[in-house]
Amino acid sequence: MAKVVKTNAMRILDKQKVPYEILTYDSKDGKIDGIAVAGKIGREPAQVYKTLVAVGASKNLYVFVIPVEAELDLKKAAREAGEKNVEMMPVKDIQKFTGYIRGGCSPIGMKKDYPTFLDRSAEGLETVIVSAGKIGFQVELAPEQLIQATEGKYADLTK
Structure with a gap:
């Protein structure tokens, strides 16, 4: 069996003793958008979340985690x-501030702990799937554990 590559996000979850499942997909075709990834890992897009990084008027950075099919409502995000x-x-x-590249940006384990908001739609789900911090790798965990690992909070973020 191939040795599992541990990303920074996975190491943080391990350290916090947060249970998670690693899901991998083939990115050679260049299709790394969330909807394509959901198909590749055989999950509903409603369960797969993307990580967006935004800059506020104060120049502070914020992380918004929303369903891959949804669009971030910048007004709601600013209010939250x-x-x-x-x-955006x-x-x-992105890499300079988060340590991650586009398509492999995890809400867990960025260079700094930025205020993180998880879309309220995750509250009713058993698990959510987010990037593990490397293209081709996702982690699946309970939304409460994602909140805990990022010191985040639920928010109304989508259009």
């Missing part, structure tokens, strides 16, 4: 973050 407004972080800046 206590900002006048928020804008330019893709070129």
Whole structure:
């Protein structure tokens, strides 16, 4: 059996003794958007969440975790973050601030602990699936445990 590559996000979950399942997919075809990933791992898109990084008017960074099929409502996101407004972080800046690349951005284990918000739609789910911090790897865990691991909170974030 191949040795499992542990990402920073997985090591943090291990350290916090958070149970999770590793899901892997083949990214060679370049299809790494959330809906494609849901299909590749055989899960409903409603269970797969994407990690978005935004910058507030104060220049503070925020992490928003929403269903892959949904669109972030910037007004709601700003309100939840206590900002006048928020804008999506330019893709070129993501790695510098999070340590992750686009398509492999996990809400767990960024360079700093940014305020993290999980869309309220996750509250009713048994588990959610988020990036494990590397393209081709996802982690599945209970939403409460994602909240715990990121010190996040539930919020109304989508259009």
